[in-house]
Amino acid sequence: MFWRKQRAAIERFHPLHRALVLEGGFSVSLRRDDWEPVIQSLAGHAQHVRRRKWALPVRAQRVMVPLLRVLAADMRRDGVLSVAADMRGPDAPGKAGPQHDLPARRPVLSVKQWYTVDPWLRMRAELRDGSVLELSVTERRRNRRIRKRNPRGKIKIKQKSKSVQVVQVVRRLPKDAAVRRPGSPPPPWVRVRVKQGSRLVIRATAKVAGEQAEEQLTEGILHVTTEPFRWTPPGAAVRGAQ
Amino acid sequence: MTSQVNRCTVTTGFFVLGRCGRAAVAACGQCGRPVCAEHATGALCPECALAQGYAPQDPHDPAWVRGYRRRHYERSSQTYNDAYWYSSFDEYDRGAFNPGDEYSYGGGDFDDDGMDFVDS
Numbered sequence: 241m242f243w244r245k246q247r248a249a250i251e252r253f254h255p256l257h258r259a260l261v262l263e264g265g266f267s268v269s270l271r272r273d274d275w276e277p278v279i280q281s282l283a284g285h286a287q288h289v290r291r292r293k294w295a296l297p298v299r300a301q302r303v304m305v306p307l308l309r310v311l312a313a314d315m316r317r318d319g320v321l322s323v324a325a326d327m328r329g330p331d332a333p334g335k336a337g338p339q340h341d342l343p344a345r346r347p348v349l350s351v352k353q354w355y356t357v358d359p360w361l362r363m364r365a366e367l368r369d370g371s372v373l374e375l376s377v378t379e380r381r382r383n384r385r386i387r388k389r390n391p392r393g394k395i396k397i398k399q400k401s402k403s404v405q406v407v408q409v410v411r412r413l414p415k416d417a418a419v420r421r422p423g424s425p426p427p428p429w430v431r432v433r434v435k436q437g438s439r440l441v442i443r444a445t446a447k448v449a450g451e452q453a454e455e456q457l458t459e460g461i462l463h464v465t466t467e468p469f470r471w472t473p474p475g476a477a478v479r480g481a482q
Numbered sequence: 483m484t485s486q487v488n489r490c491t492v493t494t495g496f497f498v499l500g501r502c503g504r505a506a507v508a509a510c511g512q513c514g515r516p517v518c519a520e521h522a523t524g525a526l527c528p529e530c531a532l533a534q535g536y537a538p539q540d541p542h543d544p545a546w547v548r549g550y551r552r553r554h555y556e557r558s559s560q561t562y563n564d565a566y567w568y569s570s571f572d573e574y575d576r577g578a579f580n581p582g583d584e585y586s587y588g589g590g591d592f593d594d595d596g597m598d599f600v601d602s
Contacts, residue, residue, distance in 0.1 A: 310547060
């Protein structure tokens, strides 16, 4: 059998790591410390597996792992961190919406447009100050398929796509948490909604450009995640909760 | 009974900050503050090690969050044009270097059994 050493290495990976490689995702809730073996298993992927078919999705290593680290740092040992990751990409079946025609004029024969919606990462963390953080990243991609006839009569087809990452972060604060409205408003690309009640809920939503390096995407997600925490000054929440 | 000055005062967390709180086993060779076995990076505390350029760049490293945290607060403070956001973090983080100060010690996050994986 071909690739038997790499197949054997994949069998030795953590089950979630294996699911990520073979199925392109997983959905699981684990206690904080149970994520460390997963991260260490992911760290050793490149040493054992070189076949492109089994390569780890770039987003898993450069977006999901940093976010796991950040959220785990804010959790107690018995806190539960849930992750639903779907790294199959926007071309996976079931993610494309209906196609519709756009107006076209010669030499363009037809223009078809459709959107794909790919909610590829959702996380939920019980933080140590008693609040709950929910984070979701959805890639929304606009696709256009253009058929045109050139002067020699050939029909050529061109396809274009433009994507944006929609980041939504919701933080449900514990009851009677000390809250202070931030001194400065968020930047215009971050929308914030606050729901009053016994547990204050702060929701921040933003669109981050889709065509950029994964490190910049991670930074953009963390910038959006910052907004709900500006309502409780750093360090104050834990002291109040002790 | 372990006295307060013998507790590790390394800042933990990312958005929800706290102090380590484990029993200290050594003093930092640079700044002299007490650090636990988990946070002793050679002979230095994590902050002094970072200041000397030993910040891990790989997110798979458990200590990566610590190095990334200050950078994130600096950048997000610029993004939100909120100087208070960074200064409140900085004040809390630097408070760990003032032993005995009430602000420097906000209660420990960890028990003394040293079984935590997260090291930030």
